[in-house]
Amino acid sequence: MIEQTVGELLKDHVTLDLERIDRLYLNLYQPQLQTGGGVAIFFKGHRGTKVASTVLMAPITRDFVKAIHAFAKREGVDIVRFAKRQRKDEVTRERLKDFSRPERVLYIGTAQERFVSFRMLRGCRQNNVFS
Numbered sequence: 001m002i003e004q005t006v007g008e009l010l011k012d013h014v015t016l017d018l019e020r021i022d023r024l025y026l027n028l029y030q031p032q033l034q035t036g037g038g039v040a041i042f043f044k045g046h047r048g049t050k051v052a053s054t055v056l057m058a059p060i061t062r063d064f065v066k067a068i069h070a071f072a073k074r075e076g077v078d079i080v081r082f083a084k085r086q087r088k089d090e091v092t093r094e095r096l097k098d099f100s101r102p103e104r105v106l107y108i109g110t111a112q113e114r115f116v117s118f119r120m121l122r123g124c125r126q127n128n129v130f131s
Contacts, residue, residue, distance in 0.1 A: 039052060039054075040052035043056055068108065072108055075104075075105060077104075077105045077106075077107060077108055078107045078108070079107070079108045079109075079110060080107050080108070080109045080110070081109075081110050081111075082109055082110065082111040084112075086111075088109060088111075091107075091109070092106065092107075095107055
């Protein structure tokens with residue numbers, strides 16, 4: 001068995017020299033939240049709710065989006081909604097032409113991406129399958 005973590009093993013052998021970041025993409029994938037059981041553990045264990053329900057997801061999402069919009073307004077950052085198949089790099093290059101600050105958020109981009117998620121559906125059919 002290895003007695004060191006990967007970080008400890010590489011510490012004295014790898015150097016990261018970063019001069020600048022030209023873009024930063026934030027994506028989150030949490031495999032434990034891809035199952036009903038994982039979602040239940042999140043709400044009951046982490047959030048302290050008595051019942052795990054998909055209804056609890058909406059306020060979290062709304063608060064997150066509200067915080068992003070508050071940041072954008074406070075910092076004077078545009079929120080750009082990308083159209084389907086719109087090239088994000090081209091939008092960024094165009095915006096960079098007029099950008100002269102050494103450091104700042106250029107814009108916040110939002111796009112719809114396909115993903116599997118839990119959701120709450122209203123109403124049901126006679127065979128008790130949600131529609």
